[in-house]
Amino acid sequence: MSSTTTLCGIDFGTSNSTIAIVRGHETTLVPVEDSHTTIPSAIFYPTDGAAVLYGRAATRAYTEREPGRLMRSLKSILGSDLIAERTSVGGQWRTFESILVGFLKHLKANAEAFAGGPIDSVVMGRPVHFVDNNEAVDARAEAKLGDIARAAGFKTVAFQFEPIAAALSFEHTLTRNELVFIADIGGGTADFSVVEVGSDRRAKVDRAGDILANDGVRVGGTNLDMRLSMAAVMPHLGSRAVTVQGHDLPRWPFIDLATWHRIHTLLTPKNMSLMKQILSDCAQPDVFGRYVEVIKQQTGHLLATKVEQAKIDLSNTGSLDVDLSEPVPGLRIKTTVGEFEEAIAEELERLHMTVAATIAASGQKPSAITTVFLTGGTSAVPAVRRVLTEQLPQATVIEGDLFNSVGFGLALEAKRRFRR
Ligand SMILES: Nc1ncnc2c1ncn2[C@@H]1O[C@H](COP(=O)(O)OP(=O)(O)OP(=O)(O)O)[C@@H](O)[C@H]1O
Numbered sequence: 095m096s097s098t099t100t101l102c103g104i105d106f107g108t109s110n111s112t113i114a115i116v117r118g119h120e121t122t123l124v125p126v127e128d129s130h131t132t133i134p135s136a137i138f139y140p141t142d143g144a145a146v147l148y149g150r151a152a153t154r155a156y157t158e159r160e161p162g163r164l165m166r167s168l169k170s171i172l173g174s175d176l177i178a179e180r181t182s183v184g185g186q187w188r189t190f191e192s193i194l195v196g197f198l199k200h201l202k203a204n205a206e207a208f209a210g211g212p213i214d215s216v217v218m219g220r221p222v223h224f225v226d227n228n229e230a231v232d233a234r235a236e237a238k239l240g241d242i243a244r245a246a247g248f249k250t251v252a253f254q255f256e257p258i259a260a261a262l263s264f265e266h267t268l269t270r271n272e273l274v275f276i277a278d279i280g281g282g283t284a285d286f287s288v289v290e291v292g293s294d295r296r297a298k299v300d301r302a303g304d305i306l307a308n309d310g311v312r313v314g315g316t317n318l319d320m321r322l323s324m325a326a327v328m329p330h331l332g333s334r335a336v337t338v339q340g341h342d343l344p345r346w347p348f349i350d351l352a353t354w355h356r357i358h359t360l361l362t363p364k365n366m367s368l369m370k371q372i373l374s375d376c377a378q379p380d381v382f383g384r385y386v387e388v389i390k391q392q393t394g395h396l397l398a399t400k401v402e403q404a405k406i407d408l409s410n411t412g413s414l415d416v417d418l419s420e421p422v423p424g425l426r427i428k429t430t431v432g433e434f435e436e437a438i439a440e441e442l443e444r445l446h447m448t449v450a451a452t453i454a455a456s457g458q459k460p461s462a463i464t465t466v467f468l469t470g471g472t473s474a475v476p477a478v479r480r481v482l483t484e485q486l487p488q489a490t491v492i493e494g495d496l497f498n499s500v501g502f503g504l505a506l507e508a509k510r511r512f513r514r
């Protein structure tokens with residue numbers, strides 16, 4: 095491929111996406127939404143069939159209560175059967191796959207406008223595992239992402255693990271050699287690699303020998319949001335209420351409302367009649383009534399956004415008052431770091447095990463690892479950082495650009511792959 099062809103790397107994230115291009119020898123992150131190099135992976139279909147909105151514009155339309163449907167975290171369904179299902183949006187039935195094609199087309203068009211010409215080749219990032227312990231589903235998810243990228247107009251599509259892309263970004267700044275543990279902990283997955291990086295190694299054509307281990311687990315910020323919501327918020331919407339006969343209410347409606355990529359599945363006629371039934375059986379109809387109102391008013395994403403913000407605020411403060419009166423009139427809750435960390439104990443344990451397994455798979459003693467490079471929004475959670483620092487106490491911790499390292503590294507990878 096000639097050095098005048100524009101190439102790109104796309105980090106299609108569960109929560110945020112980026113696209114970076116290579117023009118000549120220069121690698122640049124594209125300002126993909128106004129001056130932002132990141133765009134929330136959010137899509138809004140207005141009811142009246144008007145133009146689809148993406149990113150902040152999509153979440154803004156939803157927050158301003160424009161009629162339509164918001165979808166977020168759709169990367170989470172890549173390996174599942176849901177991807178082929180049809181959903182009614184903007185007055186038409188569409189597959190989730192075609193909705194994602196629209197999102198990638200939007201990224202591509204913005205990058206082409208920025209580059210001033212066509213972009214045919216892309217390196218797409220992928221998590222080390224889309225799902226846990228299922229290679230067949232992993233392969234299917236990657237193949238699906240490839241189909242989506244081709245349907246969006248890319249002629250050549252390659253893949254790279256997200257943490258390896260982050261390693262390339264880190265290496266780009268290095269003047270010496272390091273044995274680095276990369277931790278990319280995002281919205282949907284935590285991905286780890288142990289890599290030999292450095293100024294001496296950058297120019298090597300074959301880097302396979304420098305990659306000592308890759309592993310990952312489906313734990314990310316969206317799981318933490320769900321746990322915090324289930325612990326601190328859903329009890330106020332009836333998750334611990336009982337029926338007049340003293341039976342527990344089902345848990346799934348609360349879990350779905352607390353899970354980003356399930357929220358939009360709740361408002362169906364079948365569900366609504368079931369919720370009415372539960373409401374009439376419930377011993378605390380005033381409490382469960384709040385749940386029903388959130389579904390009816392379609393304010394589930396607004397509630398999830400407030401929970402997410404509370405989680406982010408808990409990265410910097412020990413306790414928090416959270417005003418949930420919009421969308422749940424009169425509701426204010428208190429939450430603490432202690433409550434949050436207890437709620438996410440299982441996720442912390444799974445992260446701990448995967449970090450240990452990655453170090454073991456590298457064949458290196460923990461003391462040989464000189465640096466921990468952190469990227470991904472969830473690496474800002476103090477309890478998540480502790481999982482790494484406890485196992486690699488002697489390593490220097492470097493916080494990369496939490497939201498742009500992977501996308502930039504994918505473009506560096508595009509240069510390596512397509513310009514040999
Ligand atoms: N300061 C913070 N403290 C805690 N969590 C944060 C902070 N900032 C962002 N997050 C969380 O980080 C997550 C998004 O991170 P990021 O954009 O890296 O994910 P992603 O790349 O879209 O996801 P993935 O790579 O898993 O597909 C969200 O869950 C968000 O709530």
Ligand SMILES: [Mg+2]
Nearest residue numbers: 107280470500
């Ligand atoms: Mg990511």
